[in-house]
Amino acid sequence: MSTGPSQPAPSENGNQAAITHLKGSATRYWREKIIQYLLFLAAFSSVAVTTGIVVTLLSESAVFFQQVSLWEFLTETTWTPAFDEPKHGILPLVAGTLITTGVALAVALPIGTIIAIYLSEYAPFALREIIKPILELLSAVPTVVYGYFALLFVTPWLKWLFELPFLVDYMPELDAFSMLSAGIVMGIMIIPYVSSLSEDAMRSVPMLLREGAYALGANKLITSIRVVYPSALSGIGAAYILGISRAIGETMIVAIAAGMQPNLTWNPAEPASTITAYIVQVSKGELPREGPGYKAIFAAGLTLFVMTLGFNIVGHILRKRYREAY
Template sequence: MASSTADSPAGLSLEPQSRRVGEKAIVAWLFLAALAAVLITIAIVVALLEPAAEFFRFVSVTEFFSTARWTPTQADPEFGVLRLLAGTGAAVLYSCIIALPAGLGAAIYMNEYASFRVRQVLKPLLEILEGIPTVVYGFFAVAFVAPLMKDNWWTWLPGQLGEEPGTQFILAAGVVLGIMIIPTVASVSQDAMAAIPRGLREAAYGLGSTRMQVATRVVVPGALSGIVASFVLGLSRAIGETIVVLLAAGAMANLSILPNDPVFTMTAFIGRTSTGEIAYGTTTYYSIFAVGALLFVVTLVVNLISIALVRKFREVYE
């Protein structure tokens, strides 16, 4: 037995050596994947910076953020991006009002109340909902949600809120945006809740807590960092969505957040203008890149805030 061990030292050393080579190959592949993501981000920034800088040769930053009107395609163009920011903010606001409580409620139900069989049905259905193309959501907003709301508008509301909307208005787009990001919020939040140790739940039940108390006072606070991350993922998707707001929110750059007003978002402007007939090298052409750069900065700020919140509320369990 001793001789066989002594006769095969090379055989014993081959397996660790091959394992080390495989691990190095995997690490190298992961490094290349991370490097590719960084390089793609840098390429996007570079692609936006030069045309955006060209835009600001003709339009000052002060004018860009303070002008009252956004009319880039008219004979006497004005470039007041605040109206686009307001439209984007309104779309995100209404989508979050729908998606955040609904997504969190779905996550709590799936994780704390639903049986294993029910969870096995609900989660794939949510993932299917997440995989539906956005253009389908856009036509759903135009063909079903907007006419339904228009025909049943709350005319008893005071002032401008009681005015019946047109065929395109921000609430219809916001509702469909909210429906679209519910699966993201629910899925990520449920995964965060599932990571909470079972011992915490059992200790709470042992103290006489009800299921609702365990869910709202133990599980949700413990999974708060993951829930915040799910909210920000949904928020980022709502900010960057194009087709739904392009089809359902209208194309009027109104400085309004009223639900029955049409608005123009940053993504809708980029989508509509870049596919239209505009001359290369004009200020209107370069305005697409300026708005794209601003959208990039807004998304970056949202993600930085997300990172800070996740670090603040992160819980580590052993």
């Protein structure tokens, strides 16, 4: 395509000469080649980044696993790498990560899905155009600010709520640091990830399907739940997966508001550390390479990477399996 027209009219000799000149121009040819090669290198650099991530995580963790058996890492129930008699059980950190993620999803998935259905099926066009960018600001707020908000606004407020006379008997006692408030705030942060992508997926469902449902006497709600939602499931699933991997990898909110003590518990009202919060706690200040913490954060990081990668792969498979082409 880039070599220009194949054969011009032979009558104009000058023109012909110009074109053969261009075609034969070595500088022109090589400049194009070199530029293409450089651009390819830029695109390929992203693969180098992934390789860098995987190789560093694996090689640094390899040293860790020479000292700690994989069995101890996965079954031991305490995580105290800095103690004199160190214990290396990742379970408390994984539990903390899963619980904060669970709380966040309990907030974000229902609210995000309802907002998506509302914006795509109910809201008038003008309203949607205003609400969408405002909601997207929720994911633009820096997470450290959310951490401040969870610790100094949401936690005191939840405490007050839980100590109301008619609730105090049913509600757990809330610590100053708790996975619950960190999780709730994290959930609100990921609402736009869920709602925006789900809404895009639902809006790409063709109108014909909706009209079919209306013709059978369905109202908007039934059409949304029984027709639009299932048809957009692959896109909605991708949105959910994105929300989950954001929640698993989220760091500052939990590091600030959930406490930093590894704590194997299933009670969200308690403080606990997550994988990410542990990494932050250890690497505050200059972390010497020889210390016990250095290898441990890479083993923890590898676990985190495997977890998010797992969810991303599941998401990829779901998307392929349930994709509906219109």
